[in-house]
Amino acid sequence: QVQLQESGPGLVKPSQTLSLTCTVSGGSISSGSYYWSWIRQPAGKGLEWIGRIYTSGSTNYNPSLKSRVTISVDTSKNQFSLKLSSVTAADTAVYYCARDTVIHRLYYFDYWGQGTLVTVSS
Amino acid sequence: DIQMTQSPSSLSASVGDRVTITCQASQDISNYLNWYQQKPGKAPKLLIYDASNLETGVPSRFSGSGSGTDFTFTISSLQPEDIATYYCQQYDNLPYSFGQGTKLEIK
Numbered sequence: 001q002v003q004l005q006e007s008g009p010g011l012v013k014p015s016q017t018l019s020l021t022c023t024v025s026g027g028s029i030s031s032g033s034y035y036w037s038w039i040r041q042p043a044g045k046g047l048e049w050i051g052r053i054y055t056s057g058s059t060n061y062n063p064s065l066k067s068r069v070t071i072s073v074d075t076s077k078n079q080f081s082l083k084l085s086s087v088t089a090a091d092t093a094v095y096y097c098a099r100d101t102v103i104h105r106l107y108y109f110d111y112w113g114q115g116t117l118v119t120v121s122s
Numbered sequence: 123d124i125q126m127t128q129s130p131s132s133l134s135a136s137v138g139d140r141v142t143i144t145c146q147a148s149q150d151i152s153n154y155l156n157w158y159q160q161k162p163g164k165a166p167k168l169l170i171y172d173a174s175n176l177e178t179g180v181p182s183r184f185s186g187s188g189s190g191t192d193f194t195f196t197i198s199s200l201q202p203e204d205i206a207t208y209y210c211q212q213y214d215n216l217p218y219s220f221g222q223g224t225k226l227e228i229k
Binding site for chain 1: 123154156158164165166167168171172177209211213216217218219220221222223
């Protein structure tokens, strides 16, 4: 059974960089046809896709965040990471990591981390 | 970017009721649509992929239909454990986008 677990600081100061790591267990991050995504959800609001990475290192980002986002992968540790720079209060949210399964032309998020709340405040 | 519009935003129904949620895409997305269930304090859970395919282990009272721009999600007989917020998500084009959610409550 694949499991994902987010980790990182729960409090980040404005203008600083938010850094989170997702550790994947129960399977290799390198095996199969999967992208690995970050998704966030402000309190009481909907879901926003941030971006994804393939194990080759290929990335796709949401244009609304592209200038501030970097997603990377460390296959030796079975982890992938998110960095979001120049954060403001608007970046306060629960951040989820998720596996984006690809089967032919089908894509879906079938495994999710439990989510981690990141608050941007001085 | 493709905009996804769900309706209603909230819904109150009784146990045993048939419940229907709609999702409209701002452009044709073929059948590239998923549905998720999110319970309070939990991560979303995949229920339906490719508009109408039931994820393994998901009860058969859940179903999805539609293609192009108009999609429907149905619970045939509402159960107390179905209380949650439901989201549609398109994957026809990047960036992926979600509907704003439909919060389902028991009457």
